[in-house]
Amino acid sequence: MLTGGPLHGxxxxxxxxxVAAWIDAWPAPLGAESVPLADAAGRVLxxxxxxALDLPPFDRVAADGFALRADETVGASxxxxxxxxxxxxxxxxxxxxxxxxxxxxxxxxxxxxVVGLENAARTGAGSIAVIAPVFAGQAxxxxxxxxxQGSVLAVAGRxxxxxxxxxxxxxxCERVSVVxxxxxxxxxxxxxxxxxGASLSGSAVYDANGPMLAALVARDGGRVVESHRIxxxxxxxxxxxxxxxxxxxxxxxxxxxxxxxx
Numbered sequence: 001m002l003t004g005g006p007l008h009g010x011x012x013x014x015x016x017x018x019v020a021a022w023i024d025a026w027p028a029p030l031g032a033e034s035v036p037l038a039d040a041a042g043r044v045l046x047x048x049x050x051x052a053l054d055l056p057p058f059d060r061v062a063a064d065g066f067a068l069r070a071d072e073t074v075g076a077s078x079x080x081x082x083x084x085x086x087x088x089x090x091x092x093x094x095x096x097x098x099x100x101x102x103x104x105x106x107x108x109x110x111x112x113x114v115v116g117l118e119n120a121a122r123t124g125a126g127s128i129a130v131i132a133p134v135f136a137g138q139a140x141x142x143x144x145x146x147x148x149q150g151s152v153l154a155v156a157g158r159x160x161x162x163x164x165x166x167x168x169x170x171x172x173c174e175r176v177s178v179v180x181x182x183x184x185x186x187x188x189x190x191x192x193x194x195x196x197g198a199s200l201s202g203s204a205v206y207d208a209n210g211p212m213l214a215a216l217v218a219r220d221g222g223r224v225v226e227s228h229r230i231x232x233x234x235x236x237x238x239x240x241x242x243x244x245x246x247x248x249x250x251x252x253x254x255x256x257x258x259x260x261x262x
Contacts, residue, residue, distance in 0.1 A: 030180045030247065037168055040160050042221065043178035048152045051171050054144035059107040063139040066120050066128055067111035068098040073133040076119075081129035098128055107140055114139035147171070184217045185246035186210065186227040189237060190253035193229065209252040222248065 032046035061067065068084055072095070076082040084098040092110035093099055098120075099108045107114075116139060119132040147153055153171055154164055160176070168176065186209075193207045194200065207229070214224045225246055230236045241249055 030182060032177045033180050034175050034177050036175055037165060037173055040176050040178055041162065041165055043160050043176075043181075044221070045154055045156050045158045045160065046177040046179050047156045049154045049168060049171075049173060049176060051147045051149055051151050051153050052173070053171065054149050055146040055171055056141050056143060058143050060141040060143075061101045061103055061105045061107055061114055061139065062141045063114055063116050064103050065101060065114045065116040065139060066098040066130075067093060067101045067108045067114050068130075068134075069093065069095070069111060070113035070134050070136040070138065072096065073113075073115065073130050076130045076133050078131045081131050083123065084128050084130060086126050086128060098130075112136045112140070181221060181223040182247040183225045183245065184222045184248045184250060185240070185243075186213045186217070186224055187237065187240050187249065187251045188227070188229040188253060189251055190229065213250055213252060217250075 035043065066084070066086075072084075073082060083096075085096055087094065087097045087099055089099055089108055093108050094110065098115075099111065101108065101114060113134040113136055115130050115132070115134050119134075120128045120130050123129045153167055153173075154160075158164060160168075160178070188207065188209055190207075190209070193209075194204050196206050196211075198206075200206070210227050210229075214227065217224050228240065230240055237251075
């Protein structure tokens, strides 16, 4: 922050820490708004999101393979393959039996593990040979192992990236409460500039500050609600600064010590 007369140079410089403290003293917390989860990427959660159900909601297969009873695979090896009879999903997995399963499917009743395809091979129309033992729970996601119903899936203040969006979607979340985007008013205090596409005359130049500020505001999560070229006019500047409807006012130009600056 610089202070001093517009015609006589800079009389005083403020310390950066003092300026930062002065800026930090002004902002007020922004309100919240509800948005569809599909539109929430890049937003910030205004409140924690609890799980509406257990994740996963049932015991789930975590790899393609064959579901069976783990204790029946003890001793299996390439030199001692153990045979299992294949059965359908409709019945409980019985002793000496296995059910072919895919990743994400419910774990068949009676089974407590899944042997991967790399450790099992079909030996006939209705049987497989297992060449490595498995332990109870192998390649299985137990119900609630990722999150229990009522637990917080994402806390307030979290930036919603793709992973968080996927997590909330898996819990059936349709909408989320996010911090409202700050409304930004951009004031371009410059003379001799014109909008791209217009014809240049004399010493006029195209406006670069307006598009650049709009891009920076969007990058940082804001929303430009107004963008005006007001020139170096103290009265118009005061009116624009005091007008309601914006959370942040950004001024470009007219801040130097020259004779045309305010």
